Amino acid sequence: MSHWTLVERETAHTGGSQSLKWGGEGGIDVFSPMTKIRRFIMKGGKSKSDTKSAKLSVNKKPTTKAGGRKSGKAAKDPNKPKRPASAFFVFMEEFRESYKKDHPKNKSVAAVGKAGGDKWKSMSEAEKAPYVAKAEKRKVEYEKNMKAYNKRQAEGPQADDEVESEKSVSEVNDEDDEDGSGEEDDDE
DNA sequence: CTACTGATTGTTTTG
DNA sequence: CAAAACAATCAGTAG
Structure with missing residues (x-):
């Protein structure tokens, strides 16, 4: 199976990686990001789970994590914050063990x-509560992380376009890095 | 060797 | 507003 020839958008985003080894001038498509194709295929009929599960996920992961890139252009922004883990993922971390x-x-x-997933649904919201609480915290960290990231991007390279221009006002925001966040207040 | 795949749900993001 | 994309994981697989 290598000729689906289906490309929707640049699959390269987060991890950046994506094998864009197709420097071809023609620029036909990349044959492999089935990640999205999966939805395309499954969308039709699902005999397995009827309940719902209409959406699938796509995954891409730069194995090189944040440290090693390689020849091509893998990690464009090693510091780019990743999306905060949802409560489900937080729960999963434990569940995995x-x-x-x-x-x-x-x-x-x-x-x-x-x-x-099965167990997650089985759990009551009360049980999920702690995980959700933690997930919310992650979101905050993510925002903070993003803020720093944006700053870095603005400071480093000459960001001219694409920087969410604040139109206005003097938003002198001085956020000196590293604010010691309190972190951890347990309350179960 | 490196990027992708599988599978879950939830949130972040983009259109 | 809705649909898409992506978040972790781990070993295997393909290019």
């Missing part, structure tokens, strides 16, 4: 995902 203990031999992320 649990699942790992129960199934040390399992190597499929899908298995854990399914199991986690």
Whole structure:
């Protein structure tokens, strides 16, 4: 299966990576980001789960994480903050360990995902509460992270376009880096 | 060697 | 407002 020839948008965004090895002048498409194609295919009929699950996800991950890029252009912005983990993901972090203990031999992320999702739905909102609370916190950190990131981008290279121009006013915002956030107030 | 795949749901983002 | 994209994970797979 290598000729779906379907490209919607540049798959390169976050991780940047995406194999744009197609420096071809013609610029036809990349044959592989099935990530999006998946939706396209499954959208039609789903015999497995009827409940809903209409949406699938796409994944892309630069293995090089933030440290090693390589020849091409993999990580454009190593400091680019990633989206905050949702409550579900926070719960998953724990769940993964649990699942790992129960199934040390399992190597499929899908298995854990399914199991986690199933349990997540099974949990009451009360149980999810702690996770949600944490998720909200992550969001705040993300915003803070983004703020710093934006600043960095503005300061570093000559950002001329694309910088959310604040039209106006004097927004002298002095956010000196690193504010020691209190962090952690437990209350369960 | 490096990027992608699988699968989950929730949030962030973009159109 | 709605749909898309992407967040972690881990080992395997393909180019």
